[in-house]
Every structure is written in structure tokens, then in C-alpha cells.
Amino acid sequence: MNIPNKIASLGLALAGLWSAAALAAEPVKIGLVLPMSGPFAAYGKQIEHGVRLYLAQNGDTFGGRKVELILKDDSPGTSGDVSKRLAQELVVKDKVDILAGFGLTPSAFAVAPVATEGHKPMVVMNAATSSVTTKSNYIVRTSMTLPQNSAPIATWAAANKIRTVFTLVADYGPGQDAETQFKKSFTAAGGTIVGEVRAPVKNPDFAPFLQKIKDARPDAVFLFLPPGAETIAFMKGFTERGLAAAGIRLISTGDLPDEDILEAIGDAALGLVTSFHYSEAHKSPENQAYVAAYYKAYPKDRPNFMSVGGYDGMHLIAEVLKKTGGNTDADKFIEAAKGMKWMSPRGPITIDPATRDIVQTIYIRKTERVAGKLQNVEFDQVPDVKDPGKQ
């Protein structure tokens, strides 16, 4: 090599070192898109709690880079246009490296093309329609899918003297997924669907549906509503209109007795059997530590599945950064996330390398009073459940 070439390659090497050092000095910006106000404000609150708790416990520097959160309120969380505009702003103006959060499906659907076009990894911490992860190759999910949680309760119901079911779901992605999977698994196990209703997501009037169900006299109602004020209204109606008294049972995924609204539902929740991936009452050392740390940090709230979706989402980001040495390139990020396994407060979880979706244990639980507090007490489980919505 002649002298000028040597000088040139030395220059290149120095430039490489310089850019690596500059990268290390730059924080990793995470743009969190969450509903922080409006009807689904509790989703944003819980996911943010989970993310911040992880950082409080583990520090904020991973793979040599400090992480910085930039939070945008996409209230109500059901308007894709709002979420998309905020995500675009995060990418273009704030120059975020990672998009994360997403309380509701319309938000995740709308932001998926922003992740693809902007070449940004997108970590979905709640939105649970099966197809979310198919909307961009840069999406990875740490929450759950509705089919994943609906199949086990269908099988349980058919094996436990429930022969006829009326389904009632919110008419959007997760509700449609819950209905489809419940029907599939329940009829495959010998059950019969005697009626089905899809209620509007906004301001549903349950009275006519409740009457229809009462007249149909099913053994049980299978319900999916995004947890919130409507769930509390439905439970009130179910009792007041005499469905419970008529011996009609209620079964659902754990979205219904969500710890965040459980006390507001009150005694009407007692005896509910549900299937879900997370319960505050889950008995493991990891969950006991999580619950204790959560109450210490947020004494006015209760840990729920959304907080764990945020906590595990932040864990995934931290572990990816450690693996890539702080490189957030979307292709590298997703490669590093594929197949990742860890022990969550909910139990063992894996990121399916084929789908970038979560594989986890689904528990069958009964809502009971434990030490004066309503809790979802696990009594059975199905390990390693993949999203059946994609099979």
C-alpha cells in the first residue's frame, strides 16, 4: 500500500470510530404513541407505568446508549389518522429510532406503514388483533392476540357443561377475532353457537342485545369489549336485566375482569371464568416482585396486562440494544428480537421468529375475593400458545 492510500484508509478507520463514538453519545429515542386522555386513557397510563418501571429497575442505558422516551397522546386511540400523524411527526421531527406503545388496534394498523416507510422498528405493547404483526415486517408484539386468548376459554367451556353460547363482541379487529376464534374452537369441541352480535365500539346500547340474549336462553354469553366504561355498563345491565339470575353464565377473555376496572365492576365479577396471559394474582417470584415494585411506584393503581405489555416491551428493546451494541437499524433490531425468550411477570414468553408475535402460557382463572380484593385466580393453564389466528 502506498503512503497516500495508507493515509486514506487511516482516515476512513478514524471516521468509522468517530461515527461509532458519535452514535454512542446519541440517545436512542423511543416514540411512545399511547392514548393518555379520553375513554382509553387508562391504557396509556398502564403501558407507560410498565415502561417506566422497567427503566427504574434496570437503568436507562443499554448497549452503550441511553434511552429517551418521547410520549405522544393519540387519544382516543381508535382514530388511525391521529395516531398516524403523531407517528410521522415522531419520525420526521423528533427523529425517533423506535416506535412503541399502541393501545388499540386502529392505532397500530395506521402506524404500520409509517414504520415500514420510515424504516423504524415498531414494538406493539397492547393492540391485539391477530393481523397487526402482518402489517409491517418491522413490527414485534409483546402483548397477546385475541385468538390466542379466546381458544382456551372455548375449549374450557365445552368441557365444562356449557353447550350453547351467544357471542357479543365490539365490532372491530379484536372483537371480530375473538368471535371468529371462539366459534371455531367451541364448535370443534362440540358446542353450539345460538346467536351472535357485533356491537358498535362507541356508545353501544346494550339493552336490546341483553334482551335478545335473555330470550335465546344460552348456557353462556361469550363477551369481548375493550375494557373501560362500556364493560362496567354491560356488567351492570347483565345483572339488572336478570340474565345472571336466569342462570346465563358469562365467559370471556381476561380483558373483561381487567384489574384496572375490576373494583368498579364489583361483585358482579365474582365467579367469572376467563382465559388470559396475565393476572395480578399469578403466583411466581417474578410476578410477586413485579407487583410489589408496581405498588411501590404507583400506589393508586393496580398492575394489569397492559402494564406488563409495556414492561416486557421495554425489556425487549433493552435486550435488543444489548445484542446490537446500540444499533437500532430496523432490520437488525427485528433480527435480534426474533426468537428472544425471557421470564416475564406473566410466565415464560418467546418471540416467534416466524411471525414476530408472542408465544406464551394462557391461564384459566376464576374471579374471587382474596384478602378483600377481587382477583383473577389461576386454576389451569395451556403452555406455549401461539397465535391461532395465523395458523
Ligand code: PHB
Ligand atoms: C385492541 O384495540 O387491540 C385492544 C384493546 C383492548 C384490549 C385488547 C385489544 O383489551
